[in-house]
Amino acid sequence: MRYYIYILFYIVALFFISCNxxxxxxxxxxxxxxxxxxxxxxxxxxxxxLDSNGTRTKMISIDSIxxxxxxxxxxxxxxxxxxYSKRGDTVIKFTNYIALENSKIYAYLNLTYSDGYSVxxxxxxxxxxxxxxxxxxxxxxxxxxxxxxxxxxISCSKGGIVDFNFKNQVLKTQEFxxxxxxxxxxxxxxxxxxxxxxxxxQDLYCKGVGLVHSxxxxxxxxxxxxxxxxxxxxxxxxx
Numbered sequence: 217m218r219y220y221i222y223i224l225f226y227i228v229a230l231f232f233i234s235c236n237x238x239x240x241x242x243x244x245x246x247x248x249x250x251x252x253x254x255x256x257x258x259x260x261x262x263x264x265x266l267d268s269n270g271t272r273t274k275m276i277s278i279d280s281i282x283x284x285x286x287x288x289x290x291x292x293x294x295x296x297x298x299x300y301s302k303r304g305d306t307v308i309k310f311t312n313y314i315a316l317e318n319s320k321i322y323a324y325l326n327l328t329y330s331d332g333y334s335v336x337x338x339x340x341x342x343x344x345x346x347x348x349x350x351x352x353x354x355x356x357x358x359x360x361x362x363x364x365x366x367x368x369x370i371s372c373s374k375g376g377i378v379d380f381n382f383k384n385q386v387l388k389t390q391e392f393x394x395x396x397x398x399x400x401x402x403x404x405x406x407x408x409x410x411x412x413x414x415x416x417x418q419d420l421y422c423k424g425v426g427l428v429h430s431x432x433x434x435x436x437x438x439x440x441x442x443x444x445x446x447x448x449x450x451x452x453x454x455x
Contacts, residue, residue: 245343247321250390250421251314253295256455258282259426263301266444270433277303279447289313290324290336319343330366331355340372341392341421347373350394363403365410371395378420380428382449389420389428412438425452 261279264272278301285296292315299310313324320342327335335351342348350370357364375391394417401410414436420429433444 245319246316247319247341247343248316249423250341250343251316251321251426252424252454253283253286253314253316254455255283255285257426258453259449260451261447262450264446264448266431266433266446268434268442268444270431270444272446273443276445277301278450289315290326292317292322292324292337294324319345327351329353329355338370340394341390341419342372342374343390345374347371361405363401365399365401367397367399369395369397375418380420380422382428387422387425387428389422392419392421393417394419412436413440424454425449426454 259281261281262275263277263279265274265276267273280300280302282298282300283295284298287294287296290313294313294315297312297314299312301308301310315322315324315337320339322337322339324336325338327338331353333353338350339348340350348371350372352369352371353367355366372395373393375393378389378391380387380389396413396415396417398413399411401408413434415432415434417430417432419427422428428449430447431444432446434442436442
């Protein structure tokens with residue numbers, strides 16, 4: 217979601233203070249069990265910036281997420297998800313679209329690349345698959361004096377059952393992991409410059425509740441500070 221994804225995001229398994237991962241489940245089920253979509257349902261989250269050690273440094277917003285409508289959107293039966301993000305005295309509204317198809321949940325991101333390739337809907341959770349690739353792109357362009365290379369890979373996996381502490385109770389949640397790699401390089405007669413970034417995002421879904429926790433951490437960010445973001449559920453209402 218965020219928006220969506222500070223995305224973009226196996227390197228290591230992340231363990232957080234409130235989470236404890238165990239074995240993978242054997243039952244598949246329907247993603248609608250993990251993401252209620254009745255109109256009027258809402259969730260409230262705190263969003264935090266993390267340092268390179270995964271420690272909270274500051275809270276950046278409190279988000280209220282509401283299921284507002286259903287519609288047929290870009291080839292899928294979708295739900296309109298509105299996010300009201302309070303940042304200080306300002307409230308900013310974001311609108312996103314999700315679609316639930318049996319064991320899968322899709323988000324409309326409309327990823328578009330310079331070669332014209334696009335991925336409108338991104339499958340970021342699937343109870344029936346252990347691993348899948350959202351996109352893997354390698355774009356190379358040569359001119360008389362400049363060569364540019366771009367590589368990006370976004371892959372996902374279903375993790376285990378994770379205990380999540382919420383208001384003095386332990387919720388059993390299904391874990392999903394998104395891995396993100398991006399590398400760029402520009403070669404000119406005088407210099408070579410580029411970026412090299414890798415990150416990982418962990419989402420936890422609970423039956424009958426929805427998304428309860430999300431952690432995004434940079435694993436590599438050459439030339440820049442590594443940091444992360446945490447989103448944690450503080451209240452919800454399922455209509």
